Amino acid sequence: MKGLQRGLTNYGDAEFSMFLRKAFIKAMGYSDDALQRRIVGITNTYSDYNACHGNVPKLIEAVKRGVLLAGGLPMEFPTVSIHESFAYPTSMFLRNLMAMDTEEMIRAQPMDSVVLIGGCDKTIPAQLMAAASADVPAIVLPVGPMLVGHYQGEALGACTDCRRLWSDFRADRIGAAEIEVINERLAPTTGTCMVMGTASTIACAVEALGMSLPLAATIPATHADRIRCAEASGRAAVMLAEKGPRPSEVMTAAAFRNALVVTQSIGGSTNALIHLTAIAGRLGIQIDLDEFDTLGRAVPVLIDLKPSGQHYMEHFHWAGGVPRLLSELEDLLDLKARTVVGTLADTMNAATETHEQAVIRPRSNPLNQSGSMAVLRGNLAPRGAIIKQSAASPQLMQHTGRAVVFDSLEDLAARIDDDALDVNADDVLVLRNAGPKGAPGMPEAGYLPIPKKLARSGVKDMVRISDARMSGTAFGTIVLHVTPESAVGGPLALVRNGERIELDVAARRIELLIDADELARRRTRAGAVVEPTLPRGYAALFMRSVLQADQGCDFDFLVPPTI
Numbered sequence: 001m002k003g004l005q006r007g008l009t010n011y012g013d014a015e016f017s018m019f020l021r022k023a024f025i026k027a028m029g030y031s032d033d034a035l036q037r038r039i040v041g042i043t044n045t046y047s048d049y050n051a052c053h054g055n056v057p058k059l060i061e062a063v064k065r066g067v068l069l070a071g072g073l074p075m076e077f078p079t080v081s082i083h084e085s086f087a088y089p090t091s092m093f094l095r096n097l098m099a100m101d102t103e104e105m106i107r108a109q110p111m112d113s114v115v116l117i118g119g120c121d122k123t124i125p126a127q128l129m130a131a132a133s134a135d136v137p138a139i140v141l142p143v144g145p146m147l148v149g150h151y152q153g154e155a156l157g158a159c160t161d162c163r164r165l166w167s168d169f170r171a172d173r174i175g176a177a178e179i180e181v182i183n184e185r186l187a188p189t190t191g192t193c194m195v196m197g198t199a200s201t202i203a204c205a206v207e208a209l210g211m212s213l214p215l216a217a218t219i220p221a222t223h224a225d226r227i228r229c230a231e232a233s234g235r236a237a238v239m240l241a242e243k244g245p246r247p248s249e250v251m252t253a254a255a256f257r258n259a260l261v262v263t264q265s266i267g268g269s270t271n272a273l274i275h276l277t278a279i280a281g282r283l284g285i286q287i288d289l290d291e292f293d294t295l296g297r298a299v300p301v302l303i304d305l306k307p308s309g310q311h312y313m314e315h316f317h318w319a320g321g322v323p324r325l326l327s328e329l330e331d332l333l334d335l336k337a338r339t340v341v342g343t344l345a346d347t348m349n350a351a352t353e354t355h356e357q358a359v360i361r362p363r364s365n366p367l368n369q370s371g372s373m374a375v376l377r378g379n380l381a382p383r384g385a386i387i388k389q390s391a392a393s394p395q396l397m398q399h400t401g402r403a404v405v406f407d408s409l410e411d412l413a414a415r416i417d418d419d420a421l422d423v424n425a426d427d428v429l430v431l432r433n434a435g436p437k438g439a440p441g442m443p444e445a446g447y448l449p450i451p452k453k454l455a456r457s458g459v460k461d462m463v464r465i466s467d468a469r470m471s472g473t474a475f476g477t478i479v480l481h482v483t484p485e486s487a488v489g490g491p492l493a494l495v496r497n498g499e500r501i502e503l504d505v506a507a508r509r510i511e512l513l514i515d516a517d518e519l520a521r522r523r524t525r526a527g528a529v530v531e532p533t534l535p536r537g538y539a540a541l542f543m544r545s546v547l548q549a550d551q552g553c554d555f556d557f558l559v560p561p562t563i
Contacts, residue, residue, distance in 0.1 A: 066234025269472020435485025
Protein backbone atom coordinates (compact mmCIF):
# COMPACT_ATOMS: atom_id res chain seq x y z
CA MET A 1 0.00 0.00 0.00
CA LYS A 2 1.19 3.54 -0.67
CA GLY A 3 0.14 7.12 -0.23
CA LEU A 4 -3.34 7.76 1.06
CA GLN A 5 -4.07 4.03 1.25
CA ARG A 6 -1.53 3.44 4.02
CA GLY A 7 -2.77 2.73 7.53
CA LEU A 8 -6.50 3.01 6.96
CA THR A 9 -8.69 3.59 10.02
CA ASN A 10 -10.52 0.33 10.69
CA TYR A 11 -14.31 0.53 10.47
CA GLY A 12 -14.65 -3.06 9.28
CA ASP A 13 -15.01 -1.87 5.67
CA ALA A 14 -11.74 -0.88 3.98
CA GLU A 15 -13.44 0.70 0.97
CA PHE A 16 -15.55 2.90 3.24
CA SER A 17 -12.42 3.81 5.23
CA MET A 18 -10.78 5.09 2.04
CA PHE A 19 -13.98 6.82 0.92
CA LEU A 20 -14.24 8.65 4.23
CA ARG A 21 -10.55 9.58 4.27
CA LYS A 22 -10.76 11.08 0.78
CA ALA A 23 -13.91 12.99 1.65
CA PHE A 24 -12.25 14.75 4.57
CA ILE A 25 -8.86 15.38 2.97
CA LYS A 26 -10.61 16.93 -0.03
CA ALA A 27 -11.98 19.51 2.37
CA MET A 28 -8.38 20.79 2.41
CA GLY A 29 -8.61 21.50 -1.32
CA TYR A 30 -6.47 18.65 -2.66
CA SER A 31 -7.04 17.33 -6.18
CA ASP A 32 -7.19 13.67 -7.15
CA ASP A 33 -3.86 14.13 -8.94
CA ALA A 34 -2.21 15.34 -5.73
CA LEU A 35 -3.74 12.57 -3.65
CA GLN A 36 -2.32 9.88 -5.95
CA ARG A 37 1.28 10.93 -5.23
CA ARG A 38 3.72 9.52 -2.71
CA ILE A 39 3.12 11.26 0.62
CA VAL A 40 6.04 12.76 2.54
CA GLY A 41 5.32 13.65 6.16
CA ILE A 42 7.14 16.66 7.63
CA THR A 43 7.39 17.14 11.38
CA ASN A 44 6.63 20.64 12.62
CA THR A 45 8.56 21.18 15.86
CA TYR A 46 8.17 24.97 15.86
CA SER A 47 7.20 26.55 19.16
CA ASP A 48 7.26 30.07 20.55
CA TYR A 49 9.16 28.55 23.48
CA ASN A 50 11.84 27.04 21.24
CA ALA A 51 14.25 29.63 19.86
CA CYS A 52 16.51 26.87 18.53
CA HIS A 53 13.71 25.97 16.12
CA GLY A 54 12.89 29.54 15.10
CA ASN A 55 13.70 28.79 11.44
CA VAL A 56 11.47 25.70 11.23
CA PRO A 57 8.64 27.43 9.29
CA LYS A 58 11.09 28.43 6.53
CA LEU A 59 12.62 24.97 6.51
CA ILE A 60 9.18 23.37 6.17
CA GLU A 61 8.40 25.65 3.24
CA ALA A 62 11.64 24.61 1.52
CA VAL A 63 11.10 20.91 2.25
CA LYS A 64 7.64 21.15 0.71
CA ARG A 65 9.13 22.78 -2.37
CA GLY A 66 11.63 19.96 -2.72
CA VAL A 67 8.91 17.32 -2.32
CA LEU A 68 6.71 18.97 -4.93
CA LEU A 69 9.60 19.39 -7.38
CA ALA A 70 10.29 15.66 -7.06
CA GLY A 71 6.65 14.75 -7.68
CA GLY A 72 5.56 13.94 -4.13
CA LEU A 73 2.84 15.32 -1.86
CA PRO A 74 4.14 17.03 1.32
CA MET A 75 2.03 16.76 4.48
CA GLU A 76 3.10 18.75 7.53
CA PHE A 77 2.10 17.60 11.01
CA PRO A 78 2.92 18.84 14.55
CA THR A 79 4.71 16.96 17.30
CA VAL A 80 6.01 17.74 20.77
CA SER A 81 8.72 20.41 20.74
CA ILE A 82 11.35 20.51 23.50
CA HIS A 83 13.75 23.32 24.34
CA GLU A 84 16.48 22.64 26.88
CA SER A 85 15.83 25.82 28.89
CA PHE A 86 12.03 25.57 28.75
CA ALA A 87 11.42 22.02 29.94
CA TYR A 88 10.35 21.28 33.51
CA PRO A 89 11.64 19.32 35.28
CA THR A 90 14.16 18.49 32.51
CA SER A 91 14.27 18.03 28.75
CA MET A 92 15.48 14.44 29.29
CA PHE A 93 12.29 13.76 31.23
CA LEU A 94 10.33 14.69 28.08
CA ARG A 95 12.54 13.06 25.42
CA ASN A 96 10.74 9.73 25.62
CA LEU A 97 7.35 11.48 25.45
CA MET A 98 8.41 13.20 22.22
CA ALA A 99 9.71 9.88 20.89
CA MET A 100 6.38 8.19 21.61
CA ASP A 101 4.42 11.09 20.11
CA THR A 102 6.49 11.15 16.94
CA GLU A 103 6.41 7.37 16.51
CA GLU A 104 2.65 7.18 16.89
CA MET A 105 2.05 10.09 14.51
CA ILE A 106 4.22 8.40 11.88
CA ARG A 107 2.27 5.17 12.37
CA ALA A 108 -1.16 6.78 12.60
CA GLN A 109 -1.03 8.99 9.51
CA PRO A 110 -0.48 7.88 5.90
CA MET A 111 3.05 8.71 4.79
CA ASP A 112 5.54 6.90 2.59
CA SER A 113 8.50 8.71 4.13
CA VAL A 114 9.08 11.42 6.68
CA VAL A 115 11.37 14.43 7.08
CA LEU A 116 12.32 14.86 10.74
CA ILE A 117 13.12 18.51 11.49
CA GLY A 118 14.79 18.96 14.85
CA GLY A 119 17.74 20.47 16.61
CA CYS A 120 17.57 21.35 20.29
CA ASP A 121 19.33 18.66 22.27
CA LYS A 122 16.66 16.00 22.84
CA THR A 123 14.55 16.51 19.69
CA ILE A 124 16.61 14.66 17.07
CA PRO A 125 17.33 11.75 19.46
CA ALA A 126 13.59 11.48 20.14
CA GLN A 127 12.85 11.59 16.41
CA LEU A 128 15.40 8.90 15.59
CA MET A 129 14.11 6.67 18.39
CA ALA A 130 10.68 7.07 16.79
CA ALA A 131 11.99 6.46 13.28
CA ALA A 132 13.81 3.32 14.40
CA SER A 133 10.62 1.90 15.91
CA ALA A 134 8.20 2.95 13.15
CA ASP A 135 10.75 1.99 10.44
CA VAL A 136 9.17 4.22 7.78
CA PRO A 137 11.83 5.71 5.43
CA ALA A 138 13.09 8.88 7.11
CA ILE A 139 15.62 11.66 6.71
CA VAL A 140 16.78 14.10 9.40
CA LEU A 141 16.99 17.83 8.73
CA PRO A 142 18.79 19.62 11.60
CA VAL A 143 17.79 23.25 12.12
CA GLY A 144 21.48 24.21 12.20
CA PRO A 145 23.70 26.12 14.64
CA MET A 146 23.26 29.82 15.38
CA LEU A 147 25.92 32.38 14.54
CA VAL A 148 28.35 33.68 17.14
CA GLY A 149 27.72 36.78 19.21
CA HIS A 150 30.25 39.47 20.04
CA TYR A 151 31.11 41.49 23.13
CA GLN A 152 34.01 43.94 23.40
CA GLY A 153 35.85 42.32 20.51
CA GLU A 154 35.40 38.75 21.75
CA ALA A 155 33.34 36.09 19.95
CA LEU A 156 30.74 34.57 22.28
CA GLY A 157 28.72 31.40 22.03
CA ALA A 158 25.87 29.73 23.83
CA CYS A 159 26.37 28.07 26.05
CA THR A 160 30.03 27.41 26.82
CA ASP A 161 30.64 31.12 27.19
CA CYS A 162 27.37 31.38 29.16
CA ARG A 163 28.89 29.11 31.78
CA ARG A 164 32.34 30.69 31.75
CA LEU A 165 31.01 34.21 32.12
CA TRP A 166 28.39 33.23 34.69
CA SER A 167 31.21 31.69 36.73
CA ASP A 168 33.05 35.02 36.46
CA PHE A 169 29.89 36.78 37.66
CA ARG A 170 29.56 34.39 40.62
CA ALA A 171 33.20 35.12 41.48
CA ASP A 172 32.57 38.91 41.34
CA ARG A 173 34.88 39.33 38.33
CA ILE A 174 31.92 40.67 36.30
CA GLY A 175 29.29 43.09 37.59
CA ALA A 176 25.50 42.90 37.30
CA ALA A 177 25.23 45.52 34.54
CA GLU A 178 27.90 43.84 32.43
CA ILE A 179 26.40 40.36 32.74
CA GLU A 180 23.05 41.73 31.53
CA VAL A 181 24.68 43.11 28.37
CA ILE A 182 26.48 39.81 27.83
CA ASN A 183 23.16 38.00 28.27
CA GLU A 184 21.88 39.75 25.14
CA ARG A 185 24.93 38.78 23.07
CA LEU A 186 25.26 35.07 23.81
CA ALA A 187 22.49 33.80 21.50
CA PRO A 188 22.17 36.36 18.70
CA THR A 189 20.22 34.27 16.14
CA THR A 190 17.86 31.34 15.95
CA GLY A 191 19.47 27.91 15.79
CA THR A 192 21.13 25.53 18.20
CA CYS A 193 24.18 26.27 20.34
CA MET A 194 27.15 27.12 18.13
CA VAL A 195 29.64 25.17 20.23
CA MET A 196 30.12 21.40 20.28
CA GLY A 197 27.26 20.92 22.71
CA THR A 198 24.73 18.13 22.52
CA ALA A 199 22.78 19.57 19.58
CA SER A 200 25.90 19.97 17.42
CA THR A 201 27.26 16.58 18.52
CA ILE A 202 24.02 14.81 17.64
CA ALA A 203 23.80 16.56 14.26
CA CYS A 204 27.35 15.43 13.40
CA ALA A 205 26.68 11.91 14.68
CA VAL A 206 23.50 11.72 12.58
CA GLU A 207 25.44 12.70 9.46
CA ALA A 208 27.97 9.95 10.25
CA LEU A 209 25.11 7.57 11.01
CA GLY A 210 23.84 8.15 7.47
CA MET A 211 20.45 9.65 8.35
CA SER A 212 20.97 13.16 6.89
CA LEU A 213 22.46 14.79 3.81
CA PRO A 214 26.18 15.67 3.63
CA LEU A 215 26.94 18.97 5.43
CA ALA A 216 23.48 18.99 7.05
CA ALA A 217 25.06 19.07 10.51
CA THR A 218 27.04 22.28 10.20
CA ILE A 219 25.33 24.76 7.86
CA PRO A 220 24.41 27.79 9.99
CA ALA A 221 20.71 28.11 10.77
CA THR A 222 20.44 31.56 9.21
CA HIS A 223 22.23 30.86 5.91
CA ALA A 224 20.61 30.33 2.52
CA ASP A 225 22.47 27.00 2.26
CA ARG A 226 20.33 25.75 5.14
CA ILE A 227 17.21 26.48 3.08
CA ARG A 228 18.72 24.72 0.07
CA CYS A 229 19.58 21.75 2.30
CA ALA A 230 15.92 21.64 3.34
CA GLU A 231 14.78 21.61 -0.29
CA ALA A 232 17.28 18.85 -1.10
CA SER A 233 16.05 16.87 1.93
CA GLY A 234 12.51 17.11 0.56
CA ARG A 235 13.67 15.77 -2.81
CA ALA A 236 15.56 12.95 -1.10
CA ALA A 237 12.48 12.08 0.94
CA VAL A 238 10.53 11.39 -2.27
CA MET A 239 13.25 9.01 -3.42
CA LEU A 240 13.12 7.33 0.00
CA ALA A 241 9.34 7.00 -0.34
CA GLU A 242 9.75 5.21 -3.64
CA LYS A 243 12.60 2.80 -2.90
CA GLY A 244 13.93 3.26 0.63
CA PRO A 245 16.10 2.47 2.50
CA ARG A 246 14.25 2.19 5.80
CA PRO A 247 15.90 3.41 9.03
CA SER A 248 16.68 -0.18 10.08
CA GLU A 249 18.66 -0.60 6.85
CA VAL A 250 20.71 2.56 7.50
CA MET A 251 21.15 2.47 11.27
CA THR A 252 23.14 -0.75 11.49
CA ALA A 253 25.77 -1.75 14.04
CA ALA A 254 28.47 -0.52 11.63
CA ALA A 255 26.70 2.83 11.25
CA PHE A 256 26.52 3.31 15.02
CA ARG A 257 30.21 2.55 15.29
CA ASN A 258 30.88 5.24 12.66
CA ALA A 259 28.77 7.68 14.68
CA LEU A 260 30.69 6.85 17.86
CA VAL A 261 34.04 7.37 16.11
CA VAL A 262 32.90 10.81 14.94
CA THR A 263 31.52 11.63 18.40
CA GLN A 264 34.90 10.89 19.98
CA SER A 265 36.76 12.87 17.30
CA ILE A 266 34.74 16.09 17.59
CA GLY A 267 35.03 16.53 21.36
CA GLY A 268 31.40 15.46 21.53
CA SER A 269 28.88 15.81 24.31
CA THR A 270 28.54 13.09 26.94
CA ASN A 271 24.79 13.22 26.32
CA ALA A 272 25.35 11.78 22.84
CA LEU A 273 26.30 8.43 24.33
CA ILE A 274 22.96 8.13 26.15
CA HIS A 275 21.02 9.17 23.03
CA LEU A 276 22.88 6.89 20.61
CA THR A 277 22.41 4.04 23.08
CA ALA A 278 18.66 4.70 23.16
CA ILE A 279 18.36 4.92 19.36
CA ALA A 280 20.38 1.75 18.86
CA GLY A 281 18.38 0.00 21.57
CA ARG A 282 15.18 0.47 19.57
CA LEU A 283 16.80 -1.68 16.85
CA GLY A 284 18.12 -4.34 19.21
CA ILE A 285 21.70 -3.03 18.90
CA GLN A 286 23.68 -2.69 22.11
CA ILE A 287 26.26 0.07 22.56
CA ASP A 288 29.09 -1.51 24.50
CA LEU A 289 30.73 0.94 26.92
CA ASP A 290 34.04 -0.89 26.85
CA GLU A 291 34.13 -0.77 23.06
CA PHE A 292 33.29 2.93 23.21
CA ASP A 293 36.17 3.47 25.63
CA THR A 294 38.48 1.54 23.31
CA LEU A 295 37.49 3.91 20.51
CA GLY A 296 38.30 6.80 22.84
CA ARG A 297 41.85 5.50 23.19
CA ALA A 298 42.30 5.15 19.42
CA VAL A 299 40.41 8.17 18.07
CA PRO A 300 41.93 11.61 18.74
CA VAL A 301 39.96 14.84 19.05
CA LEU A 302 40.49 16.65 15.74
CA ILE A 303 37.94 19.47 15.91
CA ASP A 304 39.14 22.66 17.60
CA LEU A 305 35.75 23.79 18.94
CA LYS A 306 34.56 24.99 22.32
CA PRO A 307 34.33 23.63 24.97
CA SER A 308 37.32 21.42 24.11
CA GLY A 309 38.98 24.01 21.84
CA GLN A 310 38.50 27.60 20.69
CA HIS A 311 36.31 27.83 17.57
CA TYR A 312 32.57 27.60 16.76
CA MET A 313 30.32 25.58 14.47
CA GLU A 314 30.28 28.10 11.63
CA HIS A 315 34.08 27.83 11.48
CA PHE A 316 33.81 24.03 11.37
CA HIS A 317 31.36 24.33 8.48
CA TRP A 318 33.51 26.63 6.38
CA ALA A 319 36.48 24.37 7.07
CA GLY A 320 34.62 21.53 5.33
CA GLY A 321 32.31 20.10 7.97
CA VAL A 322 31.75 16.42 8.60
CA PRO A 323 32.79 15.29 5.07
CA ARG A 324 36.22 16.85 5.52
CA LEU A 325 36.50 15.30 8.99
CA LEU A 326 35.62 11.85 7.59
CA SER A 327 38.60 12.04 5.26
CA GLU A 328 40.86 12.40 8.31
CA LEU A 329 39.22 9.36 9.94
CA GLU A 330 38.90 7.23 6.80
CA ASP A 331 40.81 4.18 8.09
CA LEU A 332 38.70 4.09 11.27
CA LEU A 333 35.32 4.07 9.50
CA ASP A 334 33.17 1.63 7.56
CA LEU A 335 32.75 3.69 4.41
CA LYS A 336 30.48 1.06 2.85
CA ALA A 337 27.81 1.77 5.47
CA ARG A 338 24.57 2.79 3.80
CA THR A 339 23.13 6.29 4.08
CA VAL A 340 19.80 7.79 3.04
CA VAL A 341 21.38 8.89 -0.26
CA GLY A 342 24.20 6.39 -0.87
CA THR A 343 27.13 5.33 1.31
CA LEU A 344 29.32 7.02 3.89
CA ALA A 345 32.03 7.12 1.22
CA ASP A 346 29.71 9.36 -0.82
CA THR A 347 29.35 11.66 2.19
CA MET A 348 33.11 11.81 2.62
CA ASN A 349 33.58 12.52 -1.10
CA ALA A 350 31.16 15.45 -0.83
CA ALA A 351 33.97 17.37 0.87
CA THR A 352 35.02 20.46 -1.05
CA GLU A 353 38.44 22.04 -1.26
CA THR A 354 38.75 24.67 1.44
CA HIS A 355 41.25 27.29 2.39
CA GLU A 356 44.01 26.47 4.83
CA GLN A 357 42.36 26.22 8.22
CA ALA A 358 43.05 25.13 11.79
CA VAL A 359 39.60 23.96 12.89
CA ILE A 360 39.79 20.41 11.52
CA ARG A 361 43.15 19.11 12.66
CA PRO A 362 45.12 16.39 10.84
CA ARG A 363 45.72 13.15 12.73
CA SER A 364 49.36 14.15 12.99
CA ASN A 365 48.43 17.23 15.03
CA PRO A 366 45.32 16.46 17.09
CA LEU A 367 43.75 18.77 19.63
CA ASN A 368 43.77 15.85 22.06
CA GLN A 369 45.56 12.52 21.62
CA SER A 370 42.59 10.63 23.05
CA GLY A 371 38.92 10.96 22.19
CA SER A 372 36.31 13.16 23.77
CA MET A 373 35.15 10.70 26.42
CA ALA A 374 36.44 7.95 28.68
CA VAL A 375 34.48 5.27 30.52
CA LEU A 376 35.31 4.89 34.21
CA ARG A 377 34.56 1.93 36.46
CA GLY A 378 35.13 1.10 40.11
CA ASN A 379 33.26 0.59 43.35
CA LEU A 380 31.39 3.88 42.80
CA ALA A 381 30.29 2.96 39.27
CA PRO A 382 29.89 -0.80 38.83
CA ARG A 383 28.11 -0.33 35.48
CA GLY A 384 30.20 2.62 34.42
CA ALA A 385 30.50 6.39 34.48
CA ILE A 386 31.60 8.92 31.86
CA ILE A 387 34.07 11.79 31.84
CA LYS A 388 34.55 14.27 29.01
CA GLN A 389 38.32 14.17 29.20
CA SER A 390 38.83 16.60 26.31
CA ALA A 391 37.20 19.37 28.36
CA ALA A 392 38.77 18.48 31.72
CA SER A 393 41.73 20.03 33.54
CA PRO A 394 44.89 17.96 32.92
CA GLN A 395 46.13 18.44 36.48
CA LEU A 396 42.94 16.89 37.89
CA MET A 397 42.82 13.79 35.67
CA GLN A 398 44.57 11.88 38.45
CA HIS A 399 43.34 13.18 41.78
CA THR A 400 42.40 12.08 45.28
CA GLY A 401 40.33 14.26 47.58
CA ARG A 402 37.78 14.43 50.37
CA ALA A 403 34.14 13.90 49.44
CA VAL A 404 31.81 16.86 50.01
CA VAL A 405 28.40 15.25 49.59
CA PHE A 406 25.11 16.83 48.51
CA ASP A 407 22.06 14.59 48.86
CA SER A 408 19.89 16.28 46.25
CA LEU A 409 19.58 19.29 43.98
CA GLU A 410 17.77 21.09 46.77
CA ASP A 411 20.58 20.34 49.18
CA LEU A 412 23.10 21.57 46.62
CA ALA A 413 21.24 24.84 46.12
CA ALA A 414 20.91 25.40 49.87
CA ARG A 415 24.55 24.78 50.85
CA ILE A 416 26.95 25.23 47.92
CA ASP A 417 27.50 28.95 48.55
CA ASP A 418 27.31 28.85 52.33
CA ASP A 419 30.51 30.35 53.73
CA ALA A 420 30.28 27.76 56.52
CA LEU A 421 30.56 24.85 54.03
CA ASP A 422 33.64 22.78 54.86
CA VAL A 423 35.23 22.66 51.42
CA ASN A 424 38.56 23.41 49.80
CA ALA A 425 39.88 23.31 46.25
CA ASP A 426 41.29 19.78 46.57
CA ASP A 427 37.97 18.26 47.61
CA VAL A 428 35.64 16.21 45.41
CA LEU A 429 32.08 17.52 45.11
CA VAL A 430 29.54 14.66 45.07
CA LEU A 431 25.89 15.05 44.03
CA ARG A 432 23.50 12.12 44.36
CA ASN A 433 19.81 11.51 43.71
CA ALA A 434 20.09 13.38 40.41
CA GLY A 435 19.75 10.42 38.06
CA PRO A 436 16.88 9.24 35.85
CA LYS A 437 14.63 8.39 38.80
CA GLY A 438 16.26 10.36 41.61
CA ALA A 439 15.74 13.86 40.25
CA PRO A 440 13.61 12.76 38.31
CA GLY A 441 14.64 13.09 34.67
CA MET A 442 18.46 13.13 35.00
CA PRO A 443 18.98 16.91 34.76
CA GLU A 444 22.12 18.59 33.45
CA ALA A 445 23.18 19.24 37.03
CA GLY A 446 26.51 17.42 36.89
CA TYR A 447 28.24 20.75 36.27
CA LEU A 448 28.14 21.56 39.98
CA PRO A 449 29.03 25.21 40.58
CA ILE A 450 32.30 26.00 42.26
CA PRO A 451 31.44 27.21 45.79
CA LYS A 452 31.47 31.01 45.77
CA LYS A 453 34.11 31.34 48.43
CA LEU A 454 36.47 29.21 46.29
CA ALA A 455 35.49 30.90 43.02
CA ARG A 456 36.31 34.28 44.52
CA SER A 457 39.77 33.01 45.38
CA GLY A 458 40.39 31.98 41.77
CA VAL A 459 39.36 28.31 41.73
CA LYS A 460 37.91 27.48 38.30
CA ASP A 461 37.69 23.69 38.36
CA MET A 462 37.28 20.86 40.85
CA VAL A 463 36.58 17.16 40.49
CA ARG A 464 32.83 16.70 40.54
CA ILE A 465 30.93 13.38 40.56
CA SER A 466 27.21 12.69 40.12
CA ASP A 467 24.58 10.39 38.65
CA ALA A 468 23.31 13.40 36.67
CA ARG A 469 24.11 14.55 33.14
CA MET A 470 26.04 17.61 31.98
CA SER A 471 25.44 19.96 29.09
CA GLY A 472 27.71 19.27 26.15
CA THR A 473 28.60 22.95 26.27
CA ALA A 474 30.13 22.63 29.75
CA PHE A 475 33.76 22.09 30.70
CA GLY A 476 35.57 20.80 33.75
CA THR A 477 36.76 17.60 35.42
CA ILE A 478 33.32 16.12 35.86
CA VAL A 479 32.34 12.47 36.29
CA LEU A 480 28.79 11.80 35.11
CA HIS A 481 26.17 9.09 34.53
CA VAL A 482 27.32 7.09 37.56
CA THR A 483 25.41 3.83 37.13
CA PRO A 484 23.44 2.50 38.84
CA GLU A 485 22.14 5.78 40.23
CA SER A 486 21.87 6.32 43.95
CA ALA A 487 18.04 6.36 43.96
CA VAL A 488 17.92 2.71 42.90
CA GLY A 489 20.62 1.56 45.31
CA GLY A 490 23.80 2.57 43.53
CA PRO A 491 26.93 2.91 45.69
CA LEU A 492 26.94 6.70 45.36
CA ALA A 493 24.23 6.58 48.04
CA LEU A 494 26.75 5.11 50.49
CA VAL A 495 29.43 7.81 50.32
CA ARG A 496 29.99 9.84 53.51
CA ASN A 497 31.38 13.33 53.92
CA GLY A 498 35.13 13.43 54.36
CA GLU A 499 35.86 10.03 52.83
CA ARG A 500 38.48 9.99 50.13
CA ILE A 501 37.68 9.41 46.47
CA GLU A 502 40.27 8.60 43.84
CA LEU A 503 39.91 9.57 40.17
CA ASP A 504 42.41 8.07 37.73
CA VAL A 505 41.31 8.69 34.16
CA ALA A 506 44.34 6.98 32.60
CA ALA A 507 43.49 3.83 34.57
CA ARG A 508 39.77 4.39 33.90
CA ARG A 509 39.02 4.17 37.62
CA ILE A 510 36.73 5.96 40.06
CA GLU A 511 36.96 4.58 43.60
CA LEU A 512 35.72 5.32 47.08
CA LEU A 513 38.77 4.49 49.23
CA ILE A 514 37.16 2.20 51.77
CA ASP A 515 37.39 -1.59 51.88
CA ALA A 516 34.81 -3.80 50.21
CA ASP A 517 33.60 -5.28 53.51
CA GLU A 518 32.69 -1.84 54.89
CA LEU A 519 30.85 -0.98 51.68
CA ALA A 520 28.93 -4.26 51.93
CA ARG A 521 28.02 -3.57 55.58
CA ARG A 522 26.67 -0.15 54.64
CA ARG A 523 24.59 -1.69 51.89
CA THR A 524 23.16 -4.22 54.32
CA ARG A 525 22.39 -1.55 56.93
CA ALA A 526 20.65 0.57 54.29
CA GLY A 527 18.13 -2.23 53.80
CA ALA A 528 15.87 -2.79 50.84
CA VAL A 529 15.86 0.03 48.31
CA VAL A 530 12.60 1.91 48.01
CA GLU A 531 12.68 3.51 44.59
CA PRO A 532 10.97 6.89 44.22
CA THR A 533 7.53 7.00 42.61
CA LEU A 534 5.18 9.69 41.36
CA PRO A 535 1.40 9.43 41.63
CA ARG A 536 -0.09 10.03 38.20
CA GLY A 537 0.18 10.73 34.49
CA TYR A 538 3.28 10.67 32.35
CA ALA A 539 5.45 11.24 35.45
CA ALA A 540 4.19 7.98 36.98
CA LEU A 541 4.85 6.16 33.72
CA PHE A 542 8.36 7.62 33.57
CA MET A 543 9.25 6.51 37.11
CA ARG A 544 7.94 2.99 36.56
CA SER A 545 9.62 2.43 33.23
CA VAL A 546 12.78 4.49 32.71
CA LEU A 547 16.01 2.54 32.26
CA GLN A 548 19.45 3.52 33.54
CA ALA A 549 22.00 5.66 31.71
CA ASP A 550 23.95 2.71 30.31
CA GLN A 551 20.71 1.57 28.65
CA GLY A 552 19.93 4.96 27.14
CA CYS A 553 17.24 6.04 29.67
CA ASP A 554 14.56 4.75 27.30
CA PHE A 555 11.39 3.12 28.61
CA ASP A 556 11.63 -0.61 29.23
CA PHE A 557 8.48 -1.33 27.20
CA LEU A 558 9.78 0.49 24.09
CA VAL A 559 12.89 -1.62 23.49
CA PRO A 560 13.22 -5.25 22.39
CA PRO A 561 13.10 -7.67 25.35
CA THR A 562 16.78 -8.60 24.94
CA ILE A 563 18.04 -5.04 25.65
